[in-house]
Amino acid sequence: MKFNVMKSDIVQAVQNVSRAVSSKATLPALEGILIKAYDNTLTLSGYDLELGITTTVEASVEVPGEIVVGAKLFADIVRKLPEEIVSFETDERMIIYIKSGNVDYQIVGISSVEYPDIPTFEASDEIKINAGVLKNMIKQTIYAVSDNLAKPVYTGSLFDISEGEMKIISVDGYRMAIRSEKINSEANTKFIVPGKMQSEILKLIGDEEQEVLISVGQRHVIFKVENYCVNSRLIEGSFLDYRTTVPKTETTKLRVNTREMINAVDRMSLLTSERVQSPVRVKVLKDSIKLSCKTAMGRASDYIPVSTIGDEVKIGFNNKYLLDALKNTECDEVTIILNGSLAPMIIKPLEGDEFIFLVVPMRLNDEV
Numbered sequence: 001m002k003f004n005v006m007k008s009d010i011v012q013a014v015q016n017v018s019r020a021v022s023s024k025a026t027l028p029a030l031e032g033i034l035i036k037a038y039d040n041t042l043t044l045s046g047y048d049l050e051l052g053i054t055t056t057v058e059a060s061v062e063v064p065g066e067i068v069v070g071a072k073l074f075a076d077i078v079r080k081l082p083e084e085i086v087s088f089e090t091d092e093r094m095i096i097y098i099k100s101g102n103v104d105y106q107i108v109g110i111s112s113v114e115y116p117d118i119p120t121f122e123a124s125d126e127i128k129i130n131a132g133v134l135k136n137m138i139k140q141t142i143y144a145v146s147d148n149l150a151k152p153v154y155t156g157s158l159f160d161i162s163e164g165e166m167k168i169i170s171v172d173g174y175r176m177a178i179r180s181e182k183i184n185s186e187a188n189t190k191f192i193v194p195g196k197m198q199s200e201i202l203k204l205i206g207d208e209e210q211e212v213l214i215s216v217g218q219r220h221v222i223f224k225v226e227n228y229c230v231n232s233r234l235i236e237g238s239f240l241d242y243r244t245t246v247p248k249t250e251t252t253k254l255r256v257n258t259r260e261m262i263n264a265v266d267r268m269s270l271l272t273s274e275r276v277q278s279p280v281r282v283k284v285l286k287d288s289i290k291l292s293c294k295t296a297m298g299r300a301s302d303y304i305p306v307s308t309i310g311d312e313v314k315i316g317f318n319n320k321y322l323l324d325a326l327k328n329t330e331c332d333e334v335t336i337i338l339n340g341s342l343a344p345m346i347i348k349p350l351e352g353d354e355f356i357f358l359v360v361p362m363r364l365n366d367e368v
Helices: 007-020 071-080 131-139 195-204 258-269 319-327
Strands: 002-006 032-038 041-047 051-058 060-063 065-070 085-090 095-100 103-108 125-130 156-162 165-171 175-182 189-194 211-216 220-225 228-233 252-257 280-284 288-295 298-305 307-310 313-317 333-338 345-348 355-359
Touching: 002 007, 002 051, 007 032, 007 041, 007 051, 007 071, 007 085, 007 195, 032 060, 032 071, 051 195, 065 071, 071 103, 125 131, 131 165, 131 175, 131 195, 131 211, 156 195, 175 319, 189 195, 189 228, 195 220, 195 228, 252 258, 258 280, 258 288, 258 298, 258 319, 313 319, 319 345, 319 355
Parallel strands: none
Antiparallel strands: 002 060, 002 085, 032 041, 032 065, 041 051, 051 228, 085 095, 095 103, 125 211, 156 165, 156 189, 165 175, 175 355, 211 220, 220 228, 252 307, 252 333, 280 288, 280 313, 288 298, 333 345, 345 355
């Protein structure tokens, strides 16, 4: 195999596909990047048996072929090469010769025969969505994806597509995030996308005006983002029925300035830490919210003026979970709905239900 390629092109490609490479694999080839050189095109792939990222790069291919090269070493080498043109050549002993300017490297490669195939499948549904819209939907819901491997179904988000609308739902037992958007699709499908895959999609979306193609199979899904294909196994299992989880009642309803609420919760959070946990207490009055916190470190309180409809209520929250929900609204003002001190807080836009965030309260035992 022999080819020449632009350094700037291959550096970015190697950096991106490397994120799907396994750092500690029983199969040595999985710690590498598969490079295929045919028809003046390089195809680079990283794969950890769960997530695969593949991309193509233009190159001047003199001798076609395939080889696996160690991902970390290769990424370090190409990033530090001095010239823009990179020459890459292999011999029958799987030695890789890399040359740029006056710099020469010889490193050991692995036969492509040892590299497992990234799964291919026949798509049962294909959905197109604006890249910027998808990026925003994932950003506003991924914070609620669980990291508890005891319940793997919640380590991903439910993508629910029907009647020209796509919803992404994430839940971890303490909070739930639902994000909805109208799309031009006749698909009617549900599938659970791992949180890791969504994180990679966020990193790959550059041009937000382009479209992302989502191809869904029985057990796998592919997101085509610009010239990258991200392939992942879907998470199997029964996801929470989110439609019945959101309370329909509204005993207390407030209109809140989001930044003021975030700042107030932040100030209360100064008295909490990993070692010192205590709820941020929220007391909703007719014309204000009183926030307070008491721990072994001390006590603090703050007031925010609000417009309240309905009952006064006292309720407590984990400061991090409440902040995560508020920060991901991306709105100047939000509607907060409460149904007593034990039901989840609902955070919505002032109009519509583009997003619905739920935060489960903490039980209060005493007063500040």
